[in-house]
Amino acid sequence: NRFKAAISVQDYQLHTIFCVPISVDADTFGFLYLDNMDDNSRAMYLKQEIITLFIEQISIAIKNAMLYENLLQKSTELNTFEMLKDEFMAIVSHELNTPLTTLQSYVSRLKRNLYVDEDERKEILNKIENSVKKLIVTTGDINTMNTYNLKKSLSMAPVDISEILELVQQEVEILSRKRKMFIRLEIEKDLPQVMVNWEALHLMIYNLVLNAIRFTNDFGTVVIGARKAAFQQEKLNGKDSLVIYVQDNGIGIPEYQLKNVFRKFYELNEIYAHKSGTVEYRSSGLGLGLSTSKRIAELHKGNIWIKSKENEGTTVFVTLPLKP
Incomplete structure (x- = not known):
């Protein structure tokens, strides 16, 4: 009665339906579906051995395709x-x-x-x-x-993030002075403390600011900022977080390179154009700074990402969990 009462059975005047899942390693990828609308022979006669063999061959083909893709x-x-x-x-x-x-x-x-x-x-x-x-x-x-790649965790302590940002500003101002650059702080008032590893976080922010200076023209501006999360995407697991950002008005990053910038050894400059230096324009190191920064963010159970537009500038965002 349930079969006859089904809307699809009534609409298509089905007499018999056969349906069996197609599975690979306990995961279902589809179904073999057969139905019968023949008024002269309402029953469906199938050979179980043939159906089983057919299903097995489909499953093997899917598994081989998955293995090949992998x-x-x-x-x-x-x-x-x-x-x-x-x-x-x-x-x-x-x-x-x-x-x-x-x-x-x-x-x-x-x-x-x-x-x-x-x-x-x-x-x-x-x-x-x-x-x-x-x-x-x-x-x-x-x-x-x-x-940092070998570490599984870091020792943490409550820290006022403004202290680290102010120290980094002082350190890079000395280095960038010869290029007449402006290093500005934007720190939201009354930010709560965060549980971080002071040394690791200082290294990460310092590296991010150095990168910004390297890829910004002389007389350019680099902003080091911190605020509470303002958008849903900035929250960590739906919870409020602290957002640290480093913004510049430099040369920007081409869109096709954005997905690779956090990979080890990846360097934005072409090899033939590689220049050594600490803060010289378009100078660069080993291509490890952003990769190390990503690892440090992960060890803090945080996140890091980049927004950039070529010839307009780049902003690197880091989100960290707020102290419970």
Whole structure:
């Protein structure tokens, strides 16, 4: 009676229906559906062995297609990683060879002429010191990335976020002074404390601001800000969060590169255009800064994303859970 009362049965004048799920590893992907509208033979006669074999063949075909798609995806990811690794090695080679070549040059100069005047001696020692500092920074970036990638958690303590932002502003103002840039703070009043690892969060914000400076023209503006979440997408699991942002009016990031900027070794500059430096325009390092920042945000159970428009500027947002 239930079968005859069904609307679809009445509308299509169905006499018999056969329906069986098509499953792969306990997941249902579809159904084999047969119906009979023949008034002369209302019953449906099926051979169970044939139907079972047919269903099994469909399931095998689906599983093979899934395995092939997964294999293809892994192959693409592996090729992409290999390409990024090769680019990374080229950048590391550049970052290490430049200061090492400088060191070798000035050491050879001293060996050829042991008796140099005071001014020349100071110049040589300054160049050597700068080259050593560059090597320390490069190896430090690699060690930092490895440190945070290996960590499963961080020790946390309540922190007033304005203290970190103000410190970063002071640090980068000194570095960006020669480029006549304006570093501005925008901190919402009466922000609650957040549970963070002070060292890790300071490193993340410092790196984000350095990136903003590098890809902003001389006399440009970089804004370091913090506020409570104002939009639903800024909340974490539907709960209020603290939003930290670094905004610049620089060259921006092409849309096709946005999905890759947080990947290890990814560098916005082309290899052939790679320039070393701390805050020089369009200079860059190893392509580890944003990847490390993403990992630090994850260790804080937070989120990080970028909004950017080419030739207009970039804003990096970081959301952190508020202290319970």
